[in-house]
Amino acid sequence: MTTFRRRVAEWRSPSLRRATLWVPQWFPKVAVFNVPQEAAMAFPHLQQPSFLLASLKADSVNKPFAQRCQDLVKVIEDFPAKELHAIFPWLVESIFGSLDGVLVGWNLRCLQGRVSPVEYSIAMEFLDPGGPMMKLVYKLQAEDYKFDFPVSYLPGPVKASIQERVLPDSPLYHNKVQFPPTGGLGLNLALNPFEYYMFFFALSLITQKPLPGTLHIRTSDCAYFILVDRYLSWFLPTEGSVLPALSSSPGGPNPSPAPRTPTMPFASYGLHHTSLLKRHISHQTSVNADPASHEIWRSETLLQVFVEMWLHHYSLEMYQKMQSPHAKESFTPTEEHVLVVRLLLKHLHAFSNSLKPEQVSPSTHSHATSPLEEFKRAAVPRFVQQKLYLFLQHCFGHWPLDASFRAVLEMWLSYLQPWRYAPEKQAQSSDCQARCVSERWAPFVQENLLMYTKLFVGFLSRALRTDLVSPKNALMVFRVAKVFAQPNLAEMIQKGEQLFLEPELVIPHRQHRLFTAPTFTGSFLSSWPPAVTDASFKVKSHVYSLEGQDCKYTPMFGPEVRTLVLRLAQLITQAKQTAKSISDQCGESTAGRPFLSWLGFCSTDTNGSYAANDLDEMGQDSVRKTDEYLEKALEYLCQMFRLSEAQLTQLTLALGTTQDENGKKQLPDCVVGEDGLILTPLGRYQIINGLRRFDIEYQGDSELQPIRSYEIASLVRVLFRLSSAINRRFAGPMAALCSRADFLGSFCRYHLTEPGLADRHLLSPVARGCAARRPRGPRLSLRFLGSYRTLLSLLLAFFVASLFCIGPLPCALLLVLGYLLYAVAMTLLTERSKLHHL
Numbered sequence: 110m111t112t113f114r115r116r117v118a119e120w121r122s123p124s125l126r127r128a129t130l131w132v133p134q135w136f137p138k139v140a141v142f143n144v145p146q147e148a149a150m151a152f153p154h155l156q157q158p159s160f161l162l163a164s165l166k167a168d169s170v171n172k173p174f175a176q177r178c179q180d181l182v183k184v185i186e187d188f189p190a191k192e193l194h195a196i197f198p199w200l201v202e203s204i205f206g207s208l209d210g211v212l213v214g215w216n217l218r219c220l221q222g223r224v225s226p227v228e229y230s231i232a233m234e235f236l237d238p239g240g241p242m243m244k245l246v247y248k249l250q251a252e253d254y255k256f257d258f259p260v261s262y263l264p265g266p267v268k269a270s271i272q273e274r275v276l277p278d279s280p281l282y283h284n285k286v287q288f289p290p291t292g293g294l295g296l297n298l299a300l301n302p303f304e305y306y307m308f309f310f311a312l313s314l315i316t317q318k319p320l321p322g323t324l325h326i327r328t329s330d331c332a333y334f335i336l337v338d339r340y341l342s343w344f345l346p347t348e349g350s351v352l353p354a355l356s357s358s359p360g361g362p363n364p365s366p367a368p369r370t371p372t373m374p375f376a377s378y379g380l381h382h383t384s385l386l387k388r389h390i391s392h393q394t395s396v397n398a399d400p401a402s403h404e405i406w407r408s409e410t411l412l413q414v415f416v417e418m419w420l421h422h423y424s425l426e427m428y429q430k431m432q433s434p435h436a437k438e439s440f441t442p443t444e445e446h447v448l449v450v451r452l453l454l455k456h457l458h459a460f461s462n463s464l465k466p467e468q469v470s471p472s473t474h475s476h477a478t479s480p481l482e483e484f485k486r487a488a489v490p491r492f493v494q495q496k497l498y499l500f501l502q503h504c505f506g507h508w509p510l511d512a513s514f515r516a517v518l519e520m521w522l523s524y525l526q527p528w529r530y531a532p533e534k535q536a537q538s539s540d541c542q543a544r545c546v547s548e549r550w551a552p553f554v555q556e557n558l559l560m561y562t563k564l565f566v567g568f569l570s571r572a573l574r575t576d577l578v579s580p581k582n583a584l585m586v587f588r589v590a591k592v593f594a595q596p597n598l599a600e601m602i603q604k605g606e607q608l609f610l611e612p613e614l615v616i617p618h619r620q621h622r623l624f625t626a627p628t629f630t631g632s633f634l635s636s637w638p639p640a641v642t643d644a645s646f647k648v649k650s651h652v653y654s655l656e657g658q659d660c661k662y663t664p665m666f667g668p669e670v671r672t673l674v675l676r677l678a679q680l681i682t683q684a685k686q687t688a689k690s691i692s693d694q695c696g697e698s699t700a701g702r703p704f705l706s707w708l709g710f711c712s713t714d715t716n717g718s719y720a721a722n723d724l725d726e727m728g729q730d731s732v733r734k735t736d737e738y739l740e741k742a743l744e745y746l747c748q749m750f751r752l753s754e755a756q757l758t759q760l761t762l763a764l765g766t767t768q769d770e771n772g773k774k775q776l777p778d779c780v781v782g783e784d785g786l787i788l789t790p791l792g793r794y795q796i797i798n799g800l801r802r803f804d805i806e807y808q809g810d811s812e813l814q815p816i817r818s819y820e821i822a823s824l825v826r827v828l829f830r831l832s833s834a835i836n837r838r839f840a841g842p843m844a845a846l847c848s849r850a851d852f853l854g855s856f857c858r859y860h861l862t863e864p865g866l867a868d869r870h871l872l873s874p875v876a877r878g879c880a881a882r883r884p885r886g887p888r889l890s891l892r893f894l895g896s897y898r899t900l901l902s903l904l905l906a907f908f909v910a911s912l913f914c915i916g917p918l919p920c921a922l923l924l925v926l927g928y929l930l931y932a933v934a935m936t937l938l939t940e941r942s943k944l945h946h947l
Contacts, residue, residue: 165180197256207316208259214313216317238339257300314446341452346460347456450497451523505564524560552644557651561605572585580734608648609662685736
């Protein structure tokens with residue numbers, strides 16, 4: 110640190126700077142050059158090299174992380190903004206990584222306190238909202254510096270809009286687009302330091318790919334996730350009416366705020382902005398600073414940056430194109446991405462719900478209301494709703510049908526329940542089941558109708574294509590059913606649908622009015638006094654702004670969705686029976702497995718087993734959880750859609766979920782054709798979801814079965830050639846021995862014939878009775894010696910024998926003698942069983 114301070118003092122000395130350019134000793138001599146003043150004036154875009162930046166770059170390679178951060182803190186405190194602005198872009202990129210993902214920076218998404226406590230604490234202290242990095246941002250903000258950000262790294266819809274010379278709807282980009290000079294490459298945004306920092310911070314979640322060894326890191330323990338939470342708590346406070354004061358150096362100038370551009374009246378904040386009147390980039394509105402907006406410009410910038418970078422990857426036009434099955438995905442979010450977005454939504458609900466009761470209703474707001482309170486009211490509907498809806502629609506339609514969808518599901522359910530993050534939640538009783546959703550939330554439900562109804566239909570479509578026997582999938586169905594079955598919520602959704610379906614014949618002068626979203630300049634509610642009609646208009650405006658003017662709405666409580674719910678109820682009943690059947694089969698197979706089969710002396714099941722879900726690996730506890738989840742989900746669905754027990758029983762019987770007389774599951778639904786059984790669409794669905802199956806059994810030559818994973822391939826092939834040679838050479842004597850009626854014949858038949866051949870059902874279920882069995886003579890099979898289990902058992906036997914001072918040859922003789930005794934006993938039992946059946 111002493112050396113670094115000496116370099117800083119030398120560089121800041123005016124006499125030394127006038128005399129010569131100071132260069133670190135390790136800096137290449139090629140870099141020592143003198144730029145004449147005339148050249149600098151002739152080429153203003155050529156800046157003198159920053160030797161402070163060169164020194165910091167060298168230290169970033171030679172010094173440990175803790176020492177580098179200490180040096181950076183000292184530089185931020187000692188140097189003026191004029192010299193710090195040259196290192197700011199490099200510092201931001203070195204922390205969050207490059208936009209192309211090549212440089213990983215500090216790798217905040219993988220930095221954890223329990224793994225690297227020292228580096229974690231230093232990084233969190235440095236990047237804290239009140240830490241040194243933010244002091245640097247505010248220091249540069251006070252001098253009104255601008256930094257170029259390439260448009261090519263913005264989300265797809267924004268980049269396409271700017272490249273087409275159309276100004277995006279979000280005010281975040283207004284008055285910032287910079288045209289390239291003649292011969293320049295690409296478009297840039299001119300961002301202030303706070304915007305530049307937040308752009309990089311938000312985009313690092315998407316551009317930086319996780320390292321191969323960090324795939325199992327818990328997201329909520331990482332530095333990035335915790336920093337997001339800190340920034341949200343700092344810039345979107347849920348307590349108090351003002352933001353935390355800016356941290357600046359003592360005696361220094363206060364950072365000048367960067368108000369929204371163009372100025373937007375707060376009265377229109379809570380309404381959707383129009384996307385129909387597109388403005389050309391050349392007509393960007395000039396900056397007109399609104400003094401009232403100075404209080405919240407950082408809060409608004411933070412929220413807009415997070416929403417734009419994390420959610421604005423799909424436009425309405427793109428979403429409509431993505432409905433085609435041949436469409437290619439433009440952006441695929443990760444599970445970590447979804448978890449961070451859920452954190453944002455939860456905090457936004459808490460932020461919006463921190464309004465005082467008298468400030469919640471828009472009718473009570475006056476010009477005396479602070480900008481922060483207006484912002485709390487408008488944050489979710491103004492900035493988040495539309496982009497989140499398109500984001501969720503894409504996830505519901507394109508996310509894999511596996512348990513990782515749970516992250517998307519919980520994000521969706523968090524948004525649907527703002528009452529969970531209201532201050533009065535702590536004062537309510539602990540009985541969650543008896544808690545009723547207050548009528549206070551009816552406007553939220555109505556103004557987010559599609560979030561409840563259309564996405565619920567999308568979830569039904571996913572649930573009907575998943576294996577509900579899996580506990581993880583059963584849990585997701587249970588979670589959705591539980592949330593939607595909350596008292597009074599279904600009634601609120603029905604009321605919203607009634608408002609949307611209400612005919613527009615109440616007020617004549619509104620019959621031909623288009624349901625487009627309002628512009629920035631005012632509220633459309635002031636001129637229409639009837640309350641019910643206004644509520645209807647708001648619901649319709651919400652639907653048409655998200656789905657377009659020509660959308661076809663499917664009511665959640667209409668006959669089409671009710672049919673889907675009945676199908677889901679049937680599948681839940683089937684899944685419960687299937688889970689119980691699989692559990693019983695697992696118990697039987699475990700209990701009935703002979704002990705000697707583990708030693709390789711009994712034949713193993715070469716036909717394989719059916720694994721349709723994860724119940725086999727998770728055991729009886731998993732079956733119990735699955736049954737509980739599905740039972741409660743079915744109860745909630747019946748409660749929501751008023752399904753009776755008689756309806757469920759009738760539909761269950763019609764689908765054929767009853768068991769046959771032997772207590773086993775029936776075959777999949779099929780019809781008999783000329784070539785055997787033909788699956789019906791229902792039968793294919795039953796097989797795909799693991800509800801029913803055929804008893805698949807290998808019916809060919811057991812010696813020619815495919816080599817199994819528990820066998821040594823080369824050894825199996827050698828043993829097959831050896832046994833084939835023996836069978837060809839001694840076919841006659843073996844047949845003569847097996848034809849004897851005495852004990853020797855029985856002993857040979859036990860070893861030289863397949864015991865299950867006579868009882869095996871051949872070919873398809875249709876041809877069981879008429880299939881001709883191909884006779885096979887007695888033969889020797891040595892394939893069991895190619896099994897890992899058999900060889901391991903033999904090695905274990907020789908090892909145990911060596912502990913008792915028994916040599917290999919006596920041990921082998923003992924093993925042969927023991928097997929002969931076992932074979933004699935099995936021969937006698939087999940013959941007695943045959944006599945009993947006769």
